Amino acid sequence: MSDILDIYEKIGGKVTQKEFNKLIDEKMEIMGGLCDERTAALLVAHDLGVEGVNAIKIIDISLDKKNVEFLGKIISAFEPREFNRNDGTVGKVCTITVGDETGDVRVTLWDELAEAVKTGDLKEGDVIRVKGYVKEGQQGLEVHLGRGGGISKEEGETVNVKDPMISIGEVQLGMGNMCTRGVLLSKQDIRTFNRKDGSTGCVTGIIIGDETGKIKVTLWDNKAKEIDGFEPGDSIELLHGYTRESFDGSVEIQVGNRGMIRMSEIPVRYEEKVTKIGEIEPDKFYNIKGIVTGIDGVREFTTRDGKPGRLCSVHISDDSGRIRVVFWGEHANFAEALSIGDEILVTDVQSRVGFRDEMELSANWRSTVRRLK
Template sequence: MVSFEEIEEVFKKLEGKLSREDFKSKVEEKVTMMNGLCDSKTAAMLVASEMGLNETIKIKDMSPDSGNVVFAGKVLSISDIREFSRNDGSAGHVVNITFADDTGSIRAALWDEAADLVKIGDIKVGQSLRVKGYIKEGMRGLEVNVGRGGSIEHLDQEVAVNVKPLKINEIKPGMNNLDVKGKVIDIGAMKTFQRKDGGTGKVTSITLGDETGKIRVTLWDSKAENIGFKAGDTVEIMNGYSRENTFSNQTELQVGSAGSIVKSNSAVNYSENITPIADIGINSAYSIAGHVSGIDEIREFERQDGTKSRVSNIYVSDDTGRIRVALWGEHAELVNELDIGSEIRVIDAYAKSGRNEEVELSAGTRTRIQIVRK
């Protein structure tokens, strides 16, 4: 005889699909049919599976030999939908989603009809879902494939995740699967470019800050094209990666097709780190505040590629010293708005050795200049 206490835990998951007596009877029948090759709890799980109940698994417990799995996860990021041609000439499409629970995270590939759920907006970042799919070893580790034999359903109860956002000063080059929250300080203009395969790509950059510092974030393609936030908003980046900019020697964040960036209601504090002019070195970016103590005329010049641009110089002073600031491109026109004594802030200008080996600042495309008082 099967003790109901041994199978009660499995019975509770059936949510009233049959009575206790009927379930116990089916389990006893399964034990008899298996000729003692399984215990009562295993038999109960087999009965439950035959009735459509799939036992959920935690992400950390998944392995290459798990086969078909069912898990509950929260959507951290959604990639762009990619279309492709099969060998038989038919068209297919796939989208990658990063899911997390309280034990870890995993990437899931949704194919064809499952990918359509993203296309029609039925799956969004932040939702909690129950996913049935097949585990396999992918190029980046374990991944779940959700095709015709799989399924996705929404959960009423939110799945708890154990993902702790990094502070900006904790980000080092070469890190992956990054979760970062910050305040948007600045948003750059979107640019288009030609890919090696002849296609067109889109890119823009934003500057993100928190109480530990700031970082430049590059957004690619649909992330660059569909920005749903403005300067001053708080955003959360999920599944980003970092690299070192060889020009500025600074760590930057990248948000590609597998990552996401969404507006957040979290409060993030940020204040600009202003460096006294006397403390500026070379080969690094600095932000200064002071008054204009000298203005030169705008000069036009020709680049190596034959295009023309403009440059002007101003001098900025504070209580510790005076420095020349070269204003390149569109920044050069600022001399028409400034007077001697105007108060300004020059944010993220690159320091280098200039005339007579004196330190000077170069204000380029990444520099922001704020006129505090004319």
């Protein structure tokens, strides 16, 4: 469809196509060659009282467009936060993510519009028309509402939203505002730390997986606390995270205050590839499955920083051999409750040469443990 025909379709039959083309010619003549045919068509549509003819798709938003207008659906809305202005007044700001069938973009809302998110007047699922200007944000392009900009709810309009989720196998370094879903495989205890400004922060790590792989996720502050509401085996969604290089050179996802964690309505499948016990070599990570053939019991100890710790050693066998697995921390509780004859699956355990030069495995926070039968 040509640009002119596309604009004509948006005027909703106010005039015939022949009359519309005639008005375009007249507009071009009045403008004395100062506009092209498309611009003249937009001016005619405006004269006819038609709004939204300048609307673009989200995928077409770019810095060189400066001012944009688009129709989209609110995918997510973040809780507004307050701040103090230089004049002593208190302002409010929040961001929403708006999407259509081509993609999504962050929109920053101030004061009354931010309050509308808090009261629910603007909420997930609402279809809105946005007029604003484009700027580079911390995690990609953002749209801000300046002078002449604004938001209007479009009752009765339908917008199909592109699924923003990518598979774990598609996650790459340098991604911002990314979304994925996976099975929660393991989670680390929350750790607190002091920032340079004197405030206290907290951080934790989790591992999630889907059919394409698994990945480490670092959660900061409120997001670190929210993960307590989820258990290994839950299918979860991470929204508006970003990627960084981990200390071991791998790619990890980070989720801060701008991100979201929620239960996934779509169940995620994840299956580990298992290595036979007889094929295990030192200083590597493995997933193993076998029968419990021995339990040494729990041993308590004190860490270097004075904290109490626990470990429990269990012997696991398959048709290729037998190996000792040391379960640390919370995994020691799981191991202590096992019985001879239980079949278990243990993932991400590290191999090493241990006592009496025998091969053994170590299950720490990165590991997952599951009783099969």
